[in-house]
Amino acid sequence: xxxxxxxxxxxxxxxxxxxxxxxxxxxxxxxxxxxxxxxxxxxxxxxxxxxxxxxxxxxxxxxxxxxxxxxxxxxxxxxxxxxxxxxxxxxxxxxxxxxxxxxxxxxxxxxxxxxxxxxxxxxxxxxxxxxxxxxxxxxxxxxxxxxxxxxxxxxxxxxxxxxxxxxxxxxxxxxxxxxxxxxxxxxxxxxxxxxxxxxxxxxxxxxxxxx
Amino acid sequence: xxxxxxxxxxxxxxxxxxxxxxxxxxxxxxxxxxxxxxxxxxxxxxxxxxxxxxxxxxxxxxxxxxxxxxxxxxxxxxxxxxxxxxxxxxxxxxxxxxxxxxxxxxxxxxxxxxxxxxxxxxxxxxxxxxxxxxxxxxxxxxxxxxxxxxxxxxxxxxxxxxxxxxxxxxxxxxxxxxxxxxxxxxxxxxxxxxxxxxxxxxxxxxxxxxx
DNA sequence: CTAATTTCGAACTGTTTGATACTATAATCG
DNA sequence: CGATTATAGTATCAAACAGTTCGAAATTAG
Numbered sequence: 433x434x435x436x437x438x439x440x441x442x443x444x445x446x447x448x449x450x451x452x453x454x455x456x457x458x459x460x461x462x463x464x465x466x467x468x469x470x471x472x473x474x475x476x477x478x479x480x481x482x483x484x485x486x487x488x489x490x491x492x493x494x495x496x497x498x499x500x501x502x503x504x505x506x507x508x509x510x511x512x513x514x515x516x517x518x519x520x521x522x523x524x525x526x527x528x529x530x531x532x533x534x535x536x537x538x539x540x541x542x543x544x545x546x547x548x549x550x551x552x553x554x555x556x557x558x559x560x561x562x563x564x565x566x567x568x569x570x571x572x573x574x575x576x577x578x579x580x581x582x583x584x585x586x587x588x589x590x591x592x593x594x595x596x597x598x599x600x601x602x603x604x605x606x607x608x609x610x611x612x613x614x615x616x617x618x619x620x621x622x623x624x625x626x627x628x629x630x631x632x633x634x635x636x637x638x639x640x641x642x643x
Numbered sequence: 644x645x646x647x648x649x650x651x652x653x654x655x656x657x658x659x660x661x662x663x664x665x666x667x668x669x670x671x672x673x674x675x676x677x678x679x680x681x682x683x684x685x686x687x688x689x690x691x692x693x694x695x696x697x698x699x700x701x702x703x704x705x706x707x708x709x710x711x712x713x714x715x716x717x718x719x720x721x722x723x724x725x726x727x728x729x730x731x732x733x734x735x736x737x738x739x740x741x742x743x744x745x746x747x748x749x750x751x752x753x754x755x756x757x758x759x760x761x762x763x764x765x766x767x768x769x770x771x772x773x774x775x776x777x778x779x780x781x782x783x784x785x786x787x788x789x790x791x792x793x794x795x796x797x798x799x800x801x802x803x804x805x806x807x808x809x810x811x812x813x814x815x816x817x818x819x820x821x822x823x824x825x826x827x828x829x830x831x832x833x834x835x836x837x838x839x840x841x842x843x844x845x846x847x848x849x850x851x852x853x854x
Numbered sequence: 855c856t857a858a859t860t861t862c863g864a865a866c867t868g869t870t871t872g873a874t875a876c877t878a879t880a881a882t883c884g
Numbered sequence: 885c886g887a888t889t890a891t892a893g894t895a896t897c898a899a900a901c902a903g904t905t906c907g908a909a910a911t912t913a914g
Binding site for chain 4: 697
């Protein structure tokens with residue numbers, strides 16, 4: 433009685449489903465959606481062609497699954513980074529640094545599956561998913577800003593929604609630069625500067641005078 | 644003697660080369676590089692298949708030509724926007740607004756050929772071109788900041804290079820959001836806010852105190 | 855040990871795609 | 885007007901590709 437749940441009847445699989453999805457992420461990430469052939473997935477995922485269709489479905493289905501897995505992982509890590517016990521500036525800087533690190537990792541493709549690859553996929557469900565993911569990211573940062581207000585780190589009239597979308601815009605910009613080959617070091621420095629940009633106190637009263 | 648320059652010998656072309664390139668831009672822009680087939684280009688450019696190969700070369704060559712044409716047009720317009728006679732804040736805001744408008748134009752695909760499509764093309768020359776284009780964009784904004792210092796709009800110690808890369812990062816972020824379907828109105832508002840963000844005076848002395 | 859069940863691997867099939875050859879057409883030149 | 889030149893349109897070819905079929909292999913149930 434090694435396992436309590438009965439092992440499935442037939443021949444056991446020679447691949448791990450979760451691991452195969454991780455591999456699929458890498459394949460799509462490095463080659464884009466249209467650039468990937470089924471053979472690429474067969475080779476990259478270590479799953480035989482018929483099993484691939486039987487277990488995962490066609491290319492679109494595999495991509496959607498990879499996308500969801502990627503977004504879930506990244507979202508969770510980003511939230512961890514944002515809400516770990518530290519000051520607000522370090523939270524925001526950590527969030528941006530994390531984005532840069534993920535986008536410049538050795539061994540993986542540069543950039544981000546969600547930002548560099550998925551937007552090109554001409555598919556309604558992909559678009560819907562991306563929109564909600566983007567909104568979710570901004571909402572996460574916004575919540576962190578609100579926590580900052582509660583903690584007294586920033587004044588109550590801090591424009592949380594605006595600053596949150598600015599933070600995520602900058603994150604997107606950094607990620608795109610990563611894709612194009614800007615070195616990690618440069619981007620990490622820019623991440624720090626961006627955190628300062630959105631947070632350092634400014635003279636409110638001056639407002640939009642002519643500059 | 645209708646034309647002074649002798650018309651070429653043989654049968655005249657049924658297409659305008661420049662217009663064909665413009666059409667190619669649209670095709671690549673909406674479908675991505677790998678998503679475009681030669682038939683798409685034949686249909687979209689209004690050029691017969693053999694003429695296409697004879698005049699433009701293969702898909703990669705057509706893409707490079709479209710990319711250069713697109714970048715040249717966009718770069719020139721961006722510079723016009725930045726250096727038209729107006730205050731610094733309006734120049735920067737105008738630059739960002741222009742990016743948003745181009746990325747949300749009706750009739751064209753959303754987003755930007757340089758930022759949403761080209762980075763996925765696995766080609767050394769494309770990468771090199773993109774890097775230099777990105778650097779050129781930031782340099783343009785930086786020059787505008789320097790002009791702003793000369794004009795006394797911002798203090799001489801204004802971090803021109805840093806702010807320039809922040810402006811272009813935000814522009815990239817706005818463009819990506821455009822691709823994902825964020826409405827133009829929202830993005831235009833965010834463009835204005837971004838101009839304020841990088842320009843509004845701040846209390847320098849406070850620096851990186853804990854927030 | 856045999857039957858049933860599930861997966862694996864190789865081979866197959868119809869379609870799409872990139873690229874080219876061939877013939878017809880439209881212009882200039884002498 | 886005929887020769888020359890360059891493009892247009894059709895047809896074609898080989899390679900790549902998506903998706904399926906089929907027999908062999910591996911495991912459990914009885």
